[in-house]
Amino acid sequence: MHRRIFLSLLSVAGLAALLDAGDGQAASTPPSDKYPDAFGVLHDSARCIGCRKCEAGCRARHADLLPEPDKPFDDLSVLEKKRRTDYRCYTVVNKYTVKGRETPVFRKIQCNHCLEPACVSACFVKALTKTEQGPVVYNPGLCVGCRYCMVACPFYIPAYDYGGVLNPLVYKCDMCAPFIAKGELPACVESCPKEALNFGKRNDLLRLARERMRTHPARYVPHIYGEKEAGGTSWLYIAPTAHTALGQQELGASPLPQRSAGIMEAACMTAGIAPVLLGGAYLVRRRRDEIAASEREAAVKEAVDNAAAETAAKLKTAAEEAAKDKETAIAREVKKAREETLGEIQAQTAAAGDSGGNASEAKTEEDAR
Amino acid sequence: MNFKLLSADTLKAYVKDYKVTLKAYVKDHKVISAILFVGLGLTMLRFTLGIAGVSNLDDNTPWGFWMSFDLLCGVALSAGGCAVAAAYHVFGIRHFGPQVRAALATAFLGYFFEVVALQYEVGQPWRLVYPLFWSPGTRSALFLVGLCVFLYLIVLFIELLPALFEYLGMRTRRTAAVHWSVHLAVAGAVIAIIHQSALGSLYLIAQPKVHPLWYSDFMPVLFLISSIFAGLCMVIIEGILAHKYLKKYMDEQHIKNADKVVLSCGNAVFLLMISYLFIRIVNLIADDNIQYLTTGYGMWFLVEIIGFVALPVFLLFIGTREKRIRLVKISAIITVLGVMLNRFNVSIIAFNYNLPPDERYSPSWMEIFISVFLVTLLLLAYRLMCAKMPILKEHDDYTG
Ligand code: SF4
Ligand code: SF4
Ligand code: SF4
Numbered sequence: 001m002h003r004r005i006f007l008s009l010l011s012v013a014g015l016a017a018l019l020d021a022g023d024g025q026a027a028s029t030p031p032s033d034k035y036p037d038a039f040g041v042l043h044d045s046a047r048c049i050g051c052r053k054c055e056a057g058c059r060a061r062h063a064d065l066l067p068e069p070d071k072p073f074d075d076l077s078v079l080e081k082k083r084r085t086d087y088r089c090y091t092v093v094n095k096y097t098v099k100g101r102e103t104p105v106f107r108k109i110q111c112n113h114c115l116e117p118a119c120v121s122a123c124f125v126k127a128l129t130k131t132e133q134g135p136v137v138y139n140p141g142l143c144v145g146c147r148y149c150m151v152a153c154p155f156y157i158p159a160y161d162y163g164g165v166l167n168p169l170v171y172k173c174d175m176c177a178p179f180i181a182k183g184e185l186p187a188c189v190e191s192c193p194k195e196a197l198n199f200g201k202r203n204d205l206l207r208l209a210r211e212r213m214r215t216h217p218a219r220y221v222p223h224i225y226g227e228k229e230a231g232g233t234s235w236l237y238i239a240p241t242a243h244t245a246l247g248q249q250e251l252g253a254s255p256l257p258q259r260s261a262g263i264m265e266a267a268c269m270t271a272g273i274a275p276v277l278l279g280g281a282y283l284v285r286r287r288r289d290e291i292a293a294s295e296r297e298a299a300v301k302e303a304v305d306n307a308a309a310e311t312a313a314k315l316k317t318a319a320e321e322a323a324k325d326k327e328t329a330i331a332r333e334v335k336k337a338r339e340e341t342l343g344e345i346q347a348q349t350a351a352a353g354d355s356g357g358n359a360s361e362a363k364t365e366e367d368a369r
Numbered sequence: 370m371n372f373k374l375l376s377a378d379t380l381k382a383y384v385k386d387y388k389v390t391l392k393a394y395v396k397d398h399k400v401i402s403a404i405l406f407v408g409l410g411l412t413m414l415r416f417t418l419g420i421a422g423v424s425n426l427d428d429n430t431p432w433g434f435w436m437s438f439d440l441l442c443g444v445a446l447s448a449g450g451c452a453v454a455a456a457y458h459v460f461g462i463r464h465f466g467p468q469v470r471a472a473l474a475t476a477f478l479g480y481f482f483e484v485v486a487l488q489y490e491v492g493q494p495w496r497l498v499y500p501l502f503w504s505p506g507t508r509s510a511l512f513l514v515g516l517c518v519f520l521y522l523i524v525l526f527i528e529l530l531p532a533l534f535e536y537l538g539m540r541t542r543r544t545a546a547v548h549w550s551v552h553l554a555v556a557g558a559v560i561a562i563i564h565q566s567a568l569g570s571l572y573l574i575a576q577p578k579v580h581p582l583w584y585s586d587f588m589p590v591l592f593l594i595s596s597i598f599a600g601l602c603m604v605i606i607e608g609i610l611a612h613k614y615l616k617k618y619m620d621e622q623h624i625k626n627a628d629k630v631v632l633s634c635g636n637a638v639f640l641l642m643i644s645y646l647f648i649r650i651v652n653l654i655a656d657d658n659i660q661y662l663t664t665g666y667g668m669w670f671l672v673e674i675i676g677f678v679a680l681p682v683f684l685l686f687i688g689t690r691e692k693r694i695r696l697v698k699i700s701a702i703i704t705v706l707g708v709m710l711n712r713f714n715v716s717i718i719a720f721n722y723n724l725p726p727d728e729r730y731s732p733s734w735m736e737i738f739i740s741v742f743l744v745t746l747l748l749l750a751y752r753l754m755c756a757k758m759p760i761l762k763e764h765d766d767y768t769g
């Protein structure tokens with residue numbers, strides 16, 4: 001029985017979590033339209049020549065945070081190696097050699113400024129926020145350095161200054177948020193000589209991308225990466241080859257934060273229900289213990305009473321028997337003695353002439369009794 | 370009762386004698402001293418060179434050995450504390466009595482050292498109070514985890530107060546504290562339930578990075594169930610170890626009940642593991658993951674499921690049926706290893722499975738050593754607690 005309560009309790013806790021997990025999966029809502037006027041950037045790999053001017057522009061604008069790179073930005077040999085963003089650069093351009101194509105394809109990598117950013121909902125101190133204008137921005141004054149945002153980001157974007165001692169921070173592209181707010185362009189967009197980067201309202205960019213695909217169907221695969229991926233991103237990509245060949249993982253359309261969205265509710269539910277169940281289990285158990293205890297007590301009392309009565313009765317009969325025994329024994333003895341005496345007397349009377357002393361002896365004996 | 374904790378006299382004596390004491394200690398405990406020495410060195414490295422100075426963590430793998438071992442394994446294995454307290458106080462399973470304090474004490478130390486480990490893990494540990502008191506990110510699974518660690522540590526501390534008051538000889542306070550045992554056991558169990566499932570939900574948001582064989586929407590439930598049976602198995606294992614090394618601090622009652630405790634833990638573990646195995650198999654089929662079984666990850670998955678879940682279930686079946694204590698103990702060890710393996714699989718081995726091998730992470734010896742160092746500290750603290758406080762025995766003044 002204890003075990004049963006225990007198990008049912010578990011299943012309630014489990015149920016809350018299940019409801020929650022179910023929620024996360026069922027919701028394949030369209031990309032968030034929370035901020036319909038938010039900005040975005042379109043990167044066109046069919047136009048990009050891998051000149052790294054965008055990288056240089058980004059670093060120039062963030063010179064207060066980002067150090068001078070080891071190799072200058074016009075050194076294109078760095079493209080030979082696959083790179084990712086780190087605590088010294090917000091953006092990198094990678095070169096991909098694709099089977100069946102003579103020329104390589106380039107892709108620019110930086111924060112995609114997701115519409116429903118995993119990093120934002122992962123941050124347990126609200127150091128990351130999605131702004132109305134589009135950028136996902138970081139508050140270095142709050143960051144604890146737990147790096148859960150990095151675990152959560154499906155695009156491997158946020159980077160950490162692991163060598164920092166007193167103030168190690170997360171580094172990621174901020175889409176030049178302060179400049180956008182002033183009506184200026186992001187630095188990378190501004191420095192691109194090929195118009196491979198376009199800045200604008202996300203909805204306009206989607207239209208622009210479709211327009212390009214329509215006018216040059218041979219130049220593009222018909223997919224806008226970022227339109228739906230992980231719930232949609234502010235940055236969008238079109239390319240002449242499959243996006244998976246450019247290191248862009250296939251992702252479902254449901255926003256990642258939804259997968260764990262209900263946990264707080266589930267936790268509150270558990271906190272509300274579980275104590276009641278546990279408390280109930282405890283009360284039931286205690287009541288049963290009490291009943292058992294009082295029953296035991298009653299049984300003991302009865303047993304004791306019975307035992308006492310029995311003993312008394314036994315004692316009584318024993319005493320009676322003993323008394324009876326004693327009486328019969330005495331009677332028997334008396335009888336025996338009398339018979340003996342009588343026999344002796346008779347014998348003595350028979351031999352009366354021989355001696356008189358014997359008779360007197362026998363008499364004395366009888367007197368003593 | 371005199372106040373023995375740290376009077377001025379003993380302090381003076383310590384300060385005077387500490388060189389002698391230290392030398393004697395080092396001579397008698399060479400291995401422990403070596404671990405402590407290196408551990409302190411690494412600690413200094415961590416706080417002068419940063420995390421990079423001692424670990425292989427990188428931007429692709431921001432959580433590594435520390436997260437897997439200290440947090441995921443550590444908290445799962447600490448679940449025994451609240452399970453035993455609830456079994457005794459709430460469900461009235463009497464023979465757990467002498468075990469309650471031992472389980473609570475290990476849980477408390479487990480959580481305490483988890484917080485210590487966090488100081489190494491996070492970049493700016495002095496800001497760890499921010500999420501709790503300043504700017505709580507309530508949508509984060511990690512927030513829930515942090516909140517639970519914080520609350521549970523407090524509850525465990527209060528639950529251990531009777532032992533502390535007995536040690537300090539505060540009779541009335543002890544009586545008052547004992548009065549709240551049931552409430553605290555309930556509170557502890559509730560927090561632990563939330564906490565364990567919150568740990569499972571940490572990886573929900575990272576779904577694209579976790580191999581489908583290990584990713585599951587049911588991870589909160591799976592983590593919860595497996596933590597309970599892992600915690601109960603830890604009670605068995607702690608029993609084995611304590612009997613070997615801490616017997617002198619035990620009383621009759623504790624020793625006499627040990628086998629009964631092993632059996633009832635074994636029974637509970639058996640049932641829980643069956644439901645766990647069931648969910649994992651259903652999950653495998655429902656998520657259409659059977660296709661992966663023939664891959665390398667699939668083999669590894671089968672090793673975990675067959676070798677570390679199905680096998681102990683089978684052994685427990687025989688062990689609890691035929692009351693073969695040794696067999697139950699062996700299954701407990703396999704089970705705990707299996708739960709640890711599962712946590713490592715989710716958080717390291719199956720994590721970032723689609724990155725090329727040269728971008729994957731493997732822990733540095735220093736990361737592992739820091740964890741070993743912390744476990745050593747934990748064991749020393751536990752021994753000290755058992756030696757000083759009525760943990761493995763009843764206090765002489767309060768028996769009966
Ligand atoms: S790309 Fe990553 S870091 Fe950028 S907003 Fe999305 S989840 Fe956050
Ligand atoms: S590392 Fe900083 S920004 Fe990232 S989740 Fe943790 S506290 Fe938030
Ligand atoms: S500046 Fe423009 S063309 Fe040059 S690498 Fe960047 S996106 Fe491509």
